Amino acid sequence: MRVFVPFDATAPKTRLSPVLDAGERAAFARAMLEDVLEAVEVAGGEPTVLATDSIDAPAPVTVDDRPLDDAVDDRLADAERAVAIVVADLPLATPAALERLFGADGEVVLAPGRGGGTNAIVARRPDFRVDYHDASIRDHRAIAEGIGASVHEVDSYRLGTDVDEPADLAEVLLHGDGGAATWLRDRGFELAIEGGRVGVRR
């Protein structure tokens, strides 16, 4: 399956600025992207990075500097067969989780992300469109319903765990074993256990 992985090549992961400086955010975002690309490939997908600017990556790169929704919509409209969109900040994504995504029935398959996001999509309808703003999972359900497409939601913690905020780094340390997890550990991040949910400290 053709898999597009949108990537902000200019100022990624700004919400991690309380714990990572700009250079670190760029490097960590790249580490997460590479984890995702590798998992997609092992799961049998054919990844293409859909980047806002030219980057070196271990997969083909298509540059499209328009807003995310426009860039993704064009790939959906051009698709003659199924196409997947997988966000780049899923360092817990495993081949097994992605195989469940790619293999799920449904003209539109959605993997919800924490806080209303949509972390992965498979579209088997060229008339499906995306709206990644705000509670996108609700919008994507409505858009699919509006075109009469059958919807399936994939129930995956790993695909649901996008990394945007400092607390999310704990998830990477707890459950990750790829390059992003190694990157964090090498920079001195470790779990901070203070009752309730764990966080990170450095």
Next chain:
Amino acid sequence: MRVFVPFDATAPKTRLSPVLDAGERAAFARAMLEDVLEAVEVAGGEPTVLATDSIDAPAPVTVDDRPLDDAVDDRLADAERAVAIVVADLPLATPAALERLFGADGEVVLAPGRGGGTNAIVARRPDFRVDYHDASIRDHRAIAEGIGASVHEVDSYRLGTDVDEPADLAEVLLHGDGGAATWLRDRGFELAIEGGRVGVRR
């Protein structure tokens, strides 16, 4: 499968106090418990509430007022066959997600929860023990390894979403369709969309 659902009958869900008063927290906790019990039954499990005090519930109740780990450990030690422990604050748990849990291979099956928790366990070894404090998923992996038990982790967003904090209520509104979601909507909770992950307002 025998399924124990631990329940704090005295002061549940204290971390929701910024948005719910004590009476509301008790009622909401009960609504979540009832959602979990129903999903367990539909999935073919035989639920027992393991409560800190006597309560009315639509399932058998065993009262054990000791600390959670001790109460659970006794049920594990007594089990002649597989036994499951499913926390009571999983209003997104569906029969399908619980069937994946109950049917997973492994002498110890773990469903991780957000922030290092362990939201569900299947133990097929009477010598497995629990430690729900701090990053319990790491402890449970280590305990299983220590007794030489095979471990499988179930990759489920629905089982991973325990409801402890106000932001978690957004997950219930976004993905729930049981009694807990209805309870929240009836009390005027709705999504608050402010960029980034969504929250709730009332």
